[in-house]
Amino acid sequence: MRVELIEIHKHFGxxxxxxxxxxxxxxxxxxxxxGENGAGKTTLMKCLSGYQTPDSGTIRVDGEKVTFRSPAEAxxxxxxxxxxxxxxxxxxxxLDNFLLAFDRRLLPDRRRGRALLREIGQRFHFELDxxxxxxxxxxxxxxxxxxxxxxxxxxxxxxxxxxxxxxxAPQRVLLFATLRRLAEExxxxxxxxSHKLEEVEQLCHRVTVLRHGRVTGEAEMPCPVERLVEMxxxxxxxxxxxxxxEPGPVVLHLEGLSIPSDRLVVEGxxxxxxxxxxxxxxxxxxxxxRLLLRACAGLERVTAGRIRLAGQVVTHAPYRRFLEAGVAxxxxxxxxxxxxxxxxxxxxxxxxxxKGPFFVxxxxxxxxxAQHIAQxxxxxxxxxxxxxxxxxxxxxxxxxxxxxxxRLLLMEHPTRGLDVESADWIWQQLLARREEGTAIVFxxxxxxxxxxxxxxxxxxxxxRLSAIVDARCTTVEQLGYLIAGKEAGA
Amino acid sequence: xxxxxxxxxxxxxxxxxxxxLLFTTLLLLIxxxxxxxxxxxxLQGAFxxxxxxxxxxxxxxxxxxxxxxxxxxxxAGLWNVGVEGQIxxxxxxxxxVARNLLWPQVPVLTTMILAGMLGxxxxxxxxxxxxxxxxVHEIFGGLGLNYVAQGLLIWLIFNPWKRxxxxxxxxxxxxxxxxxxxxxxxxxxxxxxxFLALAAVVVVFFLLxxxxxxxxxxxxxxxxxxxxxxxxPSTPRMLTAFAACGALAGVAGVVVISGVRGxxxxxxxxxxxxxxxxxxxxxxxxxxxxxxxxxxxxxxxVGSTRLELNMQLDSALGGVIEASVVLAVMLVGGWRALLAQxxxxxxxx
Numbered sequence: 001m002r003v004e005l006i007e008i009h010k011h012f013g014x015x016x017x018x019x020x021x022x023x024x025x026x027x028x029x030x031x032x033x034x035g036e037n038g039a040g041k042t043t044l045m046k047c048l049s050g051y052q053t054p055d056s057g058t059i060r061v062d063g064e065k066v067t068f069r070s071p072a073e074a075x076x077x078x079x080x081x082x083x084x085x086x087x088x089x090x091x092x093x094x095l096d097n098f099l100l101a102f103d104r105r106l107l108p109d110r111r112r113g114r115a116l117l118r119e120i121g122q123r124f125h126f127e128l129d130x131x132x133x134x135x136x137x138x139x140x141x142x143x144x145x146x147x148x149x150x151x152x153x154x155x156x157x158x159x160x161x162x163x164x165x166x167x168x169a170p171q172r173v174l175l176f177a178t179l180r181r182l183a184e185e186x187x188x189x190x191x192x193x194s195h196k197l198e199e200v201e202q203l204c205h206r207v208t209v210l211r212h213g214r215v216t217g218e219a220e221m222p223c224p225v226e227r228l229v230e231m232x233x234x235x236x237x238x239x240x241x242x243x244x245x246e247p248g249p250v251v252l253h254l255e256g257l258s259i260p261s262d263r264l265v266v267e268g269x270x271x272x273x274x275x276x277x278x279x280x281x282x283x284x285x286x287x288x289x290r291l292l293l294r295a296c297a298g299l300e301r302v303t304a305g306r307i308r309l310a311g312q313v314v315t316h317a318p319y320r321r322f323l324e325a326g327v328a329x330x331x332x333x334x335x336x337x338x339x340x341x342x343x344x345x346x347x348x349x350x351x352x353x354x355k356g357p358f359f360v361x362x363x364x365x366x367x368x369x370a371q372h373i374a375q376x377x378x379x380x381x382x383x384x385x386x387x388x389x390x391x392x393x394x395x396x397x398x399x400x401x402x403x404x405x406x407r408l409l410l411m412e413h414p415t416r417g418l419d420v421e422s423a424d425w426i427w428q429q430l431l432a433r434r435e436e437g438t439a440i441v442f443x444x445x446x447x448x449x450x451x452x453x454x455x456x457x458x459x460x461x462x463x464r465l466s467a468i469v470d471a472r473c474t475t476v477e478q479l480g481y482l483i484a485g486k487e488a489g490a
Numbered sequence: 491x492x493x494x495x496x497x498x499x500x501x502x503x504x505x506x507x508x509x510x511l512l513f514t515t516l517l518l519l520i521x522x523x524x525x526x527x528x529x530x531x532x533l534q535g536a537f538x539x540x541x542x543x544x545x546x547x548x549x550x551x552x553x554x555x556x557x558x559x560x561x562x563x564x565x566a567g568l569w570n571v572g573v574e575g576q577i578x579x580x581x582x583x584x585x586x587v588a589r590n591l592l593w594p595q596v597p598v599l600t601t602m603i604l605a606g607m608l609g610x611x612x613x614x615x616x617x618x619x620x621x622x623x624x625x626v627h628e629i630f631g632g633l634g635l636n637y638v639a640q641g642l643l644i645w646l647i648f649n650p651w652k653r654x655x656x657x658x659x660x661x662x663x664x665x666x667x668x669x670x671x672x673x674x675x676x677x678x679x680x681x682x683x684x685f686l687a688l689a690a691v692v693v694v695f696f697l698l699x700x701x702x703x704x705x706x707x708x709x710x711x712x713x714x715x716x717x718x719x720x721x722x723p724s725t726p727r728m729l730t731a732f733a734a735c736g737a738l739a740g741v742a743g744v745v746v747i748s749g750v751r752g753x754x755x756x757x758x759x760x761x762x763x764x765x766x767x768x769x770x771x772x773x774x775x776x777x778x779x780x781x782x783x784x785x786x787x788x789x790x791x792v793g794s795t796r797l798e799l800n801m802q803l804d805s806a807l808g809g810v811i812e813a814s815v816v817l818a819v820m821l822v823g824g825w826r827a828l829l830a831q832x833x834x835x836x837x838x839x
Contacts, residue, residue, distance in 0.1 A: 053831075299719075323721050337719050342712040350702070351709050352720055359700050401720070 001027055001062055001078055001156040003048070003189065008057035010043050012388035015380055017043040018054065019213035025157060030183045030190045032204030032221070034197070036232055036419035038379055038390030040213040041193045045159045048191075049081035050074030080155035082146050082163060088134050094145055095130035101149040120148050124178045140171030147178065158182060159191040162417070164199055176203050195419035197228055212379070233421050247455070248275030249310075251408055251439040252296060257305035259291045266291045266463045269305070273408070275437040278430075280450040280471065282483055283460030289443050292460070293410050296441065297329035298322035310407060326407030332416065332443075334394040339386040345369050345397060346382035352401050372400040377425075392422045399429055409433060411442040415449065427453055447476050447483075459483060502826055506818035513814045514807070523803055532808065535796030536789035544677040547684065548750055550781075550788035552577070552742035554687040556766035557773065557780040558694045559738030564775045565698055566731040567711030572617045572632025573739045574763030575639035576610040580740025581747045582643060583609030585662065585754040588669035588747075589651070595668040599682070599748065602669060606744035607737040613639060614736020618729040628732075636763070647756055661755035671749040680749035687745075690738050694777040697734075707731055739763070768816050787812050 003025040010018040017040045025031055033041045046052040048059065050068030059066050061077050068074040071081070088097050099113045114130050121128055126144040134142060143163060150158055160179070164172050180203070182188045194200055200207055201221065209217045209231035217231035250272050257269040266288040273279050281289040294300045296307065298319040307315045309325045331337035339348065346369040350360050353368075369382035376396045380389050386397060395418065402409070414430070415423035430453075434440055444450050450457055454471040459482040467482050515525040536546050556573050563570035584602040591598055613635060620631040648657040671680035698704035706727050709717040718724050746758050769787060773779035794808025 319718070320721070320723060329719060331719060335713075335716075337715045340709045340713040340716045340720070343709060347705060347708075348720075351705055351717075351722065354721060356702060358702055360702055360705060362700075 001189065003079065003157055004058075004060040005044070005048060006058040006060070008044060008047055008059075009055045010040075010047055010052065011055055015384060015388050015390075016213045017390070018047065018057075020057075021210065021213070021215055023208055023215070025189045025191060027156070027189050028183050028187045029205045030179055030192055030203055032200040032207040033191055033193045033210065034195065034200055034207055034228065034232060035210035036195060036392070036421055038212075038392045039210040039232075041210055042161055043213075044210070045081060045161060045191060045193055048074070048157075049079055049159055051081070075150070075153050075155060078154060078156035079159070080150035080153060080157070081159040081161065082143060082150070083161055088142055088145065090133070090135045092134060093130065094128050094132050094134060094137070097134055097145060098130070098149055098152065101153055116152060117148060120151055124148075124181070125174060126178075138168070138171070140167035140175070143167065143171075143175070155188070157189045157191065159193065161193045162195075163192070164194070164196065179203065195232075197225060200228070201225070232419070247277045248437055251275050251310055252441070253306075253308040254292075254296075255306045255308075257292070257295065257307065258303045259288075259295045259300050260303050261291055261300075264288055264291070264463045266295075267304075269465050271458060271465065271468070273439045273441060275407075275439055276434050277456070278434060278440045278442070278454050280454030280457040281441065281443045281460065282447070282450050282457050282479060284483060285445065287460040288463040288465075289458075289460040290412065292465075293412065293441060293443055294329070296408070297327055297410050299329065326403075326405065328402050328406050328409050330398050330402075330409070330411045330414065332412035334391065334398060335387060338398050339394060341387040342385060344383050344385050345373065345378070345380060348386065348397065348401055352403070354403075376400040376429075392418050395422075395426065399426065405436065406433065406438045409438050409440045411440070413444055414442050416445070423449075447479050451476065451479065502822065502829075506815060506822045509818040509822065510811060510814040513818070514811050517810065518807075521803070523801060527801060528797060528803065528807065531796045531800050532790065532793035532811075534793070536793030540677060542792065544674070544679040545792045546785065546788045548679050549792055550784040551683045551687040551749070552745050552762050553766050553769060553784040553787060554780055555690050555738045555742040555745065556762055557769035557784060558687075558690045558777045559735035560766060560770035561694055561698065561773065561775045561777045561780065562707065563731050563735045564770055565704070565711050566707035566728065567714065568728065568731060569629050570614065570617065570632060570732060570735050571629050571763070571767065572614065572635045573735070573766060574759040574761070575632070575636040576613045576736040576739035577743040577746070577759040577763060578636075578639040578643050579613040579736075580606035580610035580743030581754055581758045582639075582646060582743075583740070584744045584747060585646075585651070585665075588665040589662075592666060593668065595672075598668045599671065602748055603686070603741060603744050606740040608740070610736040610738070610740020610743065611733040612736070614732040614734075614739070615729050617736075618732035622725050622728060640759075643754070643758070644756055647754060651754065659756055661751070661753045664753045665748070669748060670752050671745075678750070680745070683745040683749040686741055688781075690741065691777045691780060694738075698775075698777070703727070703730070765812070768812070772816055772819055786815075 005021065005023045008018050008021045021040065021044055023044070033045070035041050043052065047054040050071040050073050053069065066077055074080070089100070095110065095114055095117060098117050099108045099110065117128070117130055126148065128141060128145060134145070137145070147158070163175060167175070179190050179192070183190050192200065192204055204221050207219050207221060207223065207228065208215060209228065211232060219227065252271070252273040254269050254271040259266040264286060269292060281293060283289045291300055295302055298314065298317060298321065302315055305315070306313055309322070309327065312325065314321055314325065335341050343351070346366050349369045349372070350356065350362070350365040353365065366382050373380060373382065376399060378389070378393050378396045378400065380393060386394060389397060415426055418426065430440055451471050451474060457469050457471050457474065457479065458465055459467045459469065459479070461483070469479070469482070518525040518528050536542055556577065560570060560573065583605040587598065587602045587605045591601060617628050617631045617635055620626040621628045647661055651662045653663050671682045673679060674681055698707070706717065706722045709720070709722055710724055710727060714724065742762065743758060747754055765787060769780055769783050772783050790808040790812050794805040797803040797807055798805045
């Protein structure tokens with residue numbers, strides 16, 4: 001099946017997510033869609049798969065013009081999309097999720113569904129227990145379930161949006177083998193949306209690069225990396241710069257800290273973080289690092305131990321005291337906990353201007369927002385509602401909203417989902433802060449980021465702080481061992 | 491936007507009125523009454539004479555006060571259904587002043603208004619305290635407090651504040667003359683009450699649009715978690731939002747007892763709390779829209795009493811029209827959103 005996208009436009013307010021994009025997908029080809037964050041990749045694919053409707057432009061399937069008003073209509077025409085976050089029903093079992101896709105009768109034929117699930121699963125070596133609840137599955141397994149569902153629905157075009165985020169290495173190998181087979185042996189087309197050059201190089205036959213909502217280049221693979229980078233960013237990347245900073249006095253001092261939660265109890269945490277120091281928190285998800293980070297922001301209940309900020313004991317103080325003491329917390333869920341959907345960028349600046357007068361000076365806030373938009377290179381206007389910004393621009397907005405002269409900056413996954421250039425840029429901003437004496441504590445699942453950006457790394461395992469290492473003399477392998485609960489080098 | 495689509499948009503925004511009329515017309519035909527007669531009676535009942543106009547204005551003032559207050563709590567994402575109780579507490583506090591402080595008119599009326607605001611604000615804040623510290627959702631807390639206030643009101647009227655000749659559902663003895671709001675000539679409308687209602691709308695408008703407090707409430711209403719993480723002190727803001735709404739509801743209570751009845755009566759709130767909730771929803775929490783909508787609701791209420799006299803129809807028909815307008819507005823709003831989406835989809839080169 002051949003799919004053509006012609007001159008697709010999609011605007012969100014003043015933001016031109018897609019500004020006249022054309023793209024042709026051929027059967028049997030793995031098509032890479034490359035671009036930095038906010039380039040318009042996801043928007044284009046959502047238009048193709050019926051999740052969004054383009055403002056203008058034409059979609060043709062085998063020469064016939066189509067309009068999709070819902071994902072279901074797109075799937076009927078053989079176009080299915082896998083999202084960054086799997087769209088399934090976590091409370092239901094694997095088999096029920098699978099059946100929901102195509103057997104809509106009052107009494108679904110479970111036996112047939114079970115057989116079909118096993119048959120397609122075996123074809124691709126996916127080992128899914130039909131009776132397991134989806135909550136117990138890993139992200140990679142949920143992705144496999146989604147692929148099986150789309151195949152059972154007869155999808156000829158399969159779109160995957162950043163599919164390798166959050167899955168294990170063996171799962172990635174299996175995924176790539178599956179995608180090759182779908183394209184090369186079964187003649188389907190696969191769209192692989194990514195900002196990871198290495199993966200696109202490994203997997204794709206052909207690449208289209210988007211930048212600022214426009215196509216900046218197309219290439220048959222293999223293609224020199226420098227050319228792809230240039231198409232993505234318009235110039236080659238400067239090498240990352242590391243400025244060593246003498247650690248200052250202790251900013252954050254934790255003594256025997258215990259934090260209870262439903263799933264996990266964090267106990268006996270002792271840690272000192274100095275002014276100007278970057279401390280990475282490593283560990284498998286749910287090992288306690290997030291609870292600790294939130295406790296340091298005053299957002300978790302502490303049952304034992306002490307938190308001292310610049311000498312002051314603040315263990316049970318309200319969140320407001322932490323803010324006043326110069327602590328800032330940037331959560332991973334940007335629209336869930338970080339920004340307020342429905343408010344504009346300027347309104348965010350007015351809201352966080354704690355010293356502002358009771359009567360808001362809207363002209364001044366508009367001006368301040370415009371300044372920060374320019375300084376932080378946010379693609380948007382002061383009047384843009386934050387939910388219309390791309391993920392990377394939302395992260396820039398969060399950074400722009402931070403007050404100056406912070407004592408302690410706490411971050412979850414500061415560059416998750418961002419492309420190399422955005423991530424580099426964000427770290428430049430953070431390094432500028434550390435030079436002012438701000439202590440930075442961050443969580444990351446990216447071992448390279450942890451090693452490259454931290455001075456020291458605190459490793460969490462099962463609710464305990466299992467090791468603190470110097471990032472400069474630790475290798476990825478050693479860190480990997482520690483995260484998995486083993487001694488380094490063992 | 492093209493001119494014809496702007497016209498279409500304007501016409502669509504008027505669509506709820508014929509839709510609601512269509513529904514009530516069908517209803518009237520089913521019960522065998524003449525719809526035209528019924529509508530003529532309602533309109534005449536509401537607007538035929540200056541006295542009727544005065545009745546409509548008097549009826550809309552407490553609605554405006556309460557609905558303006560609810561614009562505040564709705565903006566903060568709070569469902570303050572405790573307005574009935576807040577009206578009652580305002581009236582009770584003001585009644586205490588009227589019965590006990592035998593001062594001249596200006597100081598006693600001023601004190602009554604302030605006492606009414608205090609009573610309503612305390613009762614509103616109580617719903618907020620239950621929510622923050624007791625984890626009682628404000629809908630349940632508000633409903634519960636409505637019953638408590640109603641019980642307290644009945645107890646006061648039948649026990650300590652009963653009439654000299656004995657307790658009755660007619661309410662307390664009339665207030666001393668200084669505690670009555672002066673009326674305009676021999677019309678039953680108090681200019682002071684009109685001023686209070688208009689002032690409430692203006693103040694709420696500027697509070698919500700121009701102040702940090704209003705912006706913080708808006709942030710909380712859109713995303714409570716994010717607003718908290720961004721440093722909005724959510725507990726004090728929530729409590730002040732409840733208290734501000736309660737204070738305006740309390741003034742509504744004062745307007746009813748001092749501007750209209752001249753005594754404390756058992757039905758002082760009379761369902762106004764719920765009616766003003768509909769008004770605030772219809773106004774989409776924009777205080778400037780509260781005034782025309784409240785006038786419309788009041789006219790329906792005043793005018794429909796005529797149905798009973800002239801056509802032997804129940805005056806509840808006015809309520810049916812009001813409710814069907816609200817439903818029709820919601821419905822047309824939904825359609826317009828859908829149409830706008832379709833139109834965006836159909837724009838092709």
